[in-house]
Amino acid sequence: MNYLDNEFEYAIAFFALSQSCIIKRPYNLFHRKNLYMRTSNVKRSFGNKKTWDTSFVDWFLKFVKEANHSIFNNNKLNKSLNLNAINIDNESKFDLVYIDTPYISEKGSTVDYYGFYHFLEGLLIYDNWEKNIDYKSKHNRLIPKKNVWNDKKLIYKEFDKLFNKFQDSILVVSYRSDGIPSESELKELICQYKTNVKIKKYGNYKYALSKNKKSEELLFIGE
Incomplete structure (x- = not known):
């Protein structure tokens, strides 16, 4: 390839x-x-x-x-990591951490990006692509992988781990008003590590093909 x-x-x-x-x-x-x-x-x-x-x-x-x-020289030493955020070296320090996790709706439905991006995921594992296909499925999907961000029982603990790990940085979390955790629950989780938490709301919006007309874009800022 x-x-x-x-x-x-x-x-x-x-x-x-x-x-x-x-x-x-x-x-x-x-x-x-x-x-x-x-x-x-x-x-x-x-x-x-x-x-x-x-x-x-x-x-x-x-x-x-x-x-x-888009390429430019900012005269600084830059580093790009392809890791689970939880696994980043604890010695690394960041002024600001932006968090945009998969989303669970209030009804418990999730977005499986691994499945939705089947073709691109396949390109990333090109040499072993065929070994990762579920041939028993109707559409030859990729063999599903467990993701804690798609589990409404585990997502609270995962947010807490993330906020705890980066508590020395400014936390900025992008989310939706009708998700799990709820707006108040997510703020409460951030408040365990940040004394000043603001919520910015950007009005109603919906994803492509979504019929949800009440959801608001939220930005939590913890300092």
């Missing part, structure tokens, strides 16, 4: 490929059932038809250009 020897060129190329796949996915999901929507010879008039009709090559080149335009 890797035809680029330069690690920086490879990183930009993989970014461009991933963004191209994401922008062309039907209904914001990588879902085999929707394949017929691309291949059927029928008239289409949905909202992002122009996006679908634009080729992967055009999108790829657009995102390569976007990535290159």
Whole structure:
């Protein structure tokens, strides 16, 4: 899969490929059932038809250009980590920690990003992709992985572990008003480690295909 020897060129190329796949996915999901929507010879008039009709090559080149335009020198030593936040070295110090976890609705339904991003997850494990497919499933999904952030019984403890670990940093948590934990419960968890906790509300919004009209975007700031 890797035809680029330069690690920086490879990183930009993989970014461009991933963004191209994401922008062309039907209904914001990588879902085999929707394949017929691309291949059927029928008239289409949905909202992002122009996006679908634009080729992967055009999108790829657009995102390569976007990535290159985002590169700059801030004259500092920077580090990017690909780790579970809980496993970051305790000696690392951060001025601010931004937290945007998977979301559990008040009804207990969750967002399984591992499943939703099947195709991109597969690219990341390209050489072993076929070994990670659940061939008994209808849509050849990836074999599910347990995630504490999708468990309404464990998510409270996981938030507490996260806040405890980064209690010396400013905590900024992005969440929704109708989630589990609730707004008041999440504030109470942060208040165990921060004396000053503010909540910024950004009005009603909804995700693509979501019929939820009462949810508000929340930003918790603990100092």
